[in-house]
Amino acid sequence: MTPTIEEQRIAFGKELIAHGWLIPTLAYGVNGLGGQAEAVVEGLQALSSKIARQQEYAQLNTLRFPPVNSQNLLRRTDYVASFPQLMGLVSTFAGESKDHGKLLAAAEAGDAWEKQLEPSGFALIPAVCHPLYAHLEGKTVDGECYQLTGECFRNEPSEDPFRMVAFRMREYVVLGTEEQAKGHRDRWIELAQQMLESLGLAIVSESANDPFFGRAGRLLASGQREAKLKFELLAEIFPGHPTAIASGNWHQDHFGANFSISAADGSVAHSGCFGFGLERIMLALVARHGLDLASWPHDVRSALSL
Template identity: 30%
Template sequence: MECVVSLEGLALSQHGQLKYAAAFIDEQIRDIRLENNHIHIVHESPKGNAAIESQVRRLIERFSHGDFGFKENILFEQKVNTPYEGDIIAELVDRKIIKVLEEGLFIFREPFSSLMRFFDYSFVTKVGNRFEGIKEESYPAVIHCETLNKTNHFTSFPEHIHFLTHLREDLDIIEAFSQSIRESGGWKPDAPLDMNTTMPSPKFTMNPSTCYHCYEGLQNETLEGDGLIVSAISKCHRFESRNHSDFGRLLDFSMREIIFVGKPEFVKENRLRAIEYMKELAVEWNVDCMLEIANDPFFTNDFQTKASFQRNQEMKYELRLTIPHIKKSIACGSINFHSNTFGNAFQIKMGKRPAVTGCVGFGIERWTFAFLAQFGLDEADWPATFREQYHAWQQKSL
């Protein structure tokens, strides 16, 4: 079946957000596309077209309700005549450099895996280490549900969460589960499981963002001086339904972050420095990109209020790299200011006042995908400075 709904009255700037959110309407959706100011949803849902259309209209209302206006501004733009315009994903798969396990879940092999390590090394040395006194931390891949509750992640981005649980600590349940798997000839995707009986309510989820662990680790502390700067990389996990078919949108990805916690001016000044460092790196590597005001994809009925506030207060910027083959750009870096949201949530103090926080994030896989999408796998076509730095790093890493 195909459900077609007019988008008349919905601002063009919201069409992409609607398409993204529509993937979560029903598990039986097979395809979503935007054409001629309409959204087309191909599905096999037993609910029928009327139910799908009703849900789409709910989302249209969400994204058009209270049109506060989006502040749009490009802070920096660099246009480059890049040499590669092919389908880099198809080439990487064909050459067995990446193995697609399913949409959004990849195994990375050489040279992609080396480029990932080089990008992270560069972000640490060329951006992170320019901040005096920066400290490196290491975080787990899982996070307490209570920590996500304090960050309001459950209410802002509920669709992304990967919950973790386990079999109950009950010998009868464990043995019965194991026996049922043996009898059915191994694990089956549609294996009937009584979750309430066999598994407890989750205490953990997979970590959706690197910086959350930093704030969790500072809970109930009072910081000295102007604040602190932390660098960390961790695996992050976000479920994004059919959106994983979009270029660079992974289920499991690596995020290097530089995190600022302290007095308002300390965080704001260092955030501005980070923007300049990111721009310098883009120029040095000669990538086709732009830096613009952005907003998070809030999955809430007050989306317009939150997103417009974020944009108008310039609380989030994104560095977007062009993907020539699809004639679009993807966000590869973000620069965020959270005010005292996390300082209040985790009782992090600067004297008697809550600390202010901000962070700079680099998507390692996305940077690698985007770079190769612009310059291809032939190193002779890479920007000279980037190629020299990569080869120097390779020699150092031997």
């Protein structure tokens, strides 16, 4: 019997663990990276940076935000309304000694000790670009490009190595006029496809939608796809089952309006971003070139400085 796509993905994940590419933890979807995997991810970041420096941006700003922010950011970006199923909030212990005793007793008994915790007001970041919009609140922008790398959290635990709960994204974000933002997204869809194909991957670009929640979400998803706001770059890692490894988004003036960001012409700023799923691309390269990094094609290893 032919294995299902889920079985194929899980079997691939076990191979990655056996050969030290992935390091399992106590939670599904939360994986460490071995030395070879991390070297590939670092190479991908360096290669994308090289491409970014070759573009004619008024300015290329490299920023780094932590993977935790105020939970208010989830509300300000409308993530609470659109993707509640993917959110992650941070709870902490705020009790006294007697409360600590209850917590310890529950933990030792195997009970739900986490009920002794309280919301902290912090949230895990679901998208690397979200803190940028809060950083630019009330400012005027004119097509500057921001290079961002960071950890994202999506509550989708799975044994599928391509479906990680915690993962890194390298994003290129431009805010400005509609022309600047949309043009940036379109340019990077082309640049990224060329980059990924130069590494030996067969890439297809397709219009896509985000996993909006609920009945209203289905309408939003349909509208997003119809307006071609989101495109994904897909690699056929398993025959007949293409996997998204990067995406380009034009948010229109959504974040500009939510954070009072203006374009140079006085209009509400539009934003466009392109994001590389670093672990997903690394996994796609392993599936394409094999588990022995030393046997990868010379031009691929050279491009990634391996």
